[in-house]
Every structure is written in structure tokens, then in C-alpha cells.
Amino acid sequence: xxxxxxxxxxxxxxxxxxxxxxxxxxxxxxxxxxxxxxxxxxxxxxxxxxxxxxxxxxxxxxxxxxxxxxxxxxxxxxxxxxxxxxxxxxxxxxxxxxxxxxxxxxxxxxxxxxx
Amino acid sequence: xxxxxxxxxxxxxxxxxxxxxxxxxxxxxxxxxxxxxxxxxxxxxxxxxxxxxxxxxxxxxxxxxxxxxxxxxxxxxxxxxxxxxxxxxxxxxxxxxxxxxxxxxxxxxxxxx
Numbered sequence: 001x002x003x004x005x006x007x008x009x010x011x012x013x014x015x016x017x018x019x020x021x022x023x024x025x026x027x028x029x030x031x032x033x034x035x036x037x038x039x040x041x042x043x044x045x046x047x048x049x050x051x052x053x054x055x056x057x058x059x060x061x062x063x064x065x066x067x068x069x070x071x072x073x074x075x076x077x078x079x080x081x082x083x084x085x086x087x088x089x090x091x092x093x094x095x096x097x098x099x100x101x102x103x104x105x106x107x108x109x110x111x112x113x114x115x
Numbered sequence: 116x117x118x119x120x121x122x123x124x125x126x127x128x129x130x131x132x133x134x135x136x137x138x139x140x141x142x143x144x145x146x147x148x149x150x151x152x153x154x155x156x157x158x159x160x161x162x163x164x165x166x167x168x169x170x171x172x173x174x175x176x177x178x179x180x181x182x183x184x185x186x187x188x189x190x191x192x193x194x195x196x197x198x199x200x201x202x203x204x205x206x207x208x209x210x211x212x213x214x215x216x217x218x219x220x221x222x223x224x225x226x227x228x
Contacts, residue, residue, distance in 0.1 A: 004157075032215045043119070043206050043219035044158065089157050093215055101215045102148065102171065105157030 003027045004092050006106035015115045019077040023090030023106055026071065030092040034103065035064060035075045038087045047088075048075070051095075080113045087111075119220035121207050127226045128197055135193045136223045140209030147190050148217060149182055150206040151175070158206055164190060197227045 005024045013019045023033075031052040036044035050057040050064045050073070057064050063076045077084055087110050091103040120139040128134050140147050145166050150158035161180070163171045166187035176182075179197075184190040194201055204224050208217035 034216060036219075041221075041224075043121075043208075043221045046216050046218060049216055091157070095215055101146075101210070101217070102160040102163055103150075103158070103217060104160070107155065107157050 002107075003030075004090055004104050004106040006088075006090055006109050008109050009107075010110040010112070012112045012114060013080045015082055015113055016079045019075075019080045019084065019111055019113065021075045021077075021088050021090075021109050021111065023073050023075075024071060025073075025092050027092070027094075027104075028071070029094045030104070032093045032095045032101070033064070033066060033073050034091045034093070035062075036089045036091060036105075037084075038089060038108070044089055077111075080111075082113050082115045085111055085113050119207055119209055119218055121205075121220035121223050123223055124221060125224045125226075127228060130199060130227055131196055133193065133195045134197060134225065135191055136205055136207075136225075138190045138192070138207030138220060139188070140190070140207070141218060144209035144211050144218075145187065146210045146212065146217075147184055148208045148210075149190070149192050150208065150219075152204040152206060152222070153202075161192075194225075197225075199227045201225060202227045 034049040035047040038044045066073045087108045090106040093101040122137045147164045149161040152158045164184040179195045204222045206222045208219045210217045
């Protein structure tokens, strides 16, 4: 039962253009969403997050959009740089400040930024 | 503090042997998580500690797996009688009580031959 889905296994983008990575979820209890970036042989690195009370969060070149009615979120990277080439994971959580927040991850999207 | 630290980075073991991995979280974080990642998949939750208490375990965590966090600082994950299906990247993450963002270590790559 995949509660978080990233339907595009890979994406190739030209340097300087926009990269859009998509993520869908099925569990309506999720109320916090995160994006992680992962290079080979390293652990995931936190990028950006968004609470379900918002529909947009921006941090530099990275913007995450959340559409709760569609249970869909997307990560926009603009402009894309060759160093952005990595695997990007979408993750979701049901926030519980008392008992912690386990993350449910998608399978990831490989982003290749061509120079 | 340099972040979450895991040891060893790589482990090759023969089937049937026991292995133990260590995780040192970010020092001010009271929450610690173990995840497992296999090729082509995202990390899957295994277990979670708040301070020294193990509060949740995934059904993925069979009886051969045990995790501890004595004194609420570092944590160990032990796998007994390893099987080839245990081959994976084992990731540790930590977070503070106030934040949902988890910060990951570099992982331990286990290969069971």
C-alpha cells in the first residue's frame, strides 16, 4: 500500500530551466510534507517542507506547492543547476508532537540537470 | 556538532552472522529514528525512540531485529542471524521535539553474502 507516490522515476532538465517534481499521497491524515535530496552513497538531506495549513513555501530556488484537495504536492527548482542532479524524495507525516513523526517516503525521482 | 553519525559505513557479513550498527544523533535531538532503504525505493520506517524509550516499531522489524538507545544518546540496531534479504542501506535520523524535520546520517550499507 503505497501511501506516497512519485510517479516519475526520472526527469531530465536543461541548466537554467525549471525542474518540477511531483508527488501524490493517499492518506488524508498526513498534515506535513517534506522534500529530501539524496546523492549516491549518502543519506537524504532535508530541503524544504510545508504544513497542510499552507499551499506554498519558498526557500531560495526551491518552492513547494501543496494542493490538499488533489492530495498533490510539487517541488519547483528554478533555475536548475548541474549540482541539483540527485534523487529527490517526497515524504509525508501525521504530525504528533507528543509521540514523534515517522516519515512515509515515495520511491524517489532521479533529476538530471544537463549543462 | 557535525550532524548525525553512523558507524560503520559499510558492512559485509556472511548469512547467519549477527551485526550491530551504531548511530550518534545530533546532540540536542531527543528523537531518533531508524529507516531501511533498498534499491529503487524510498526509506522505510523501522523504529523510533524518544529519549531512551522505544515508542514505535514497524511490522517490518522482525524478531531478529532489536534496537536500543541506552541513556537517550546513541542508538544501536542489531540484526541476528542475517539473511540475504536484510541487505540494504540502514539509515538513522534524529529530530528535536519542536520540529518535524528529521536529519539523516550517511547510512550503513549492509551486504549479506
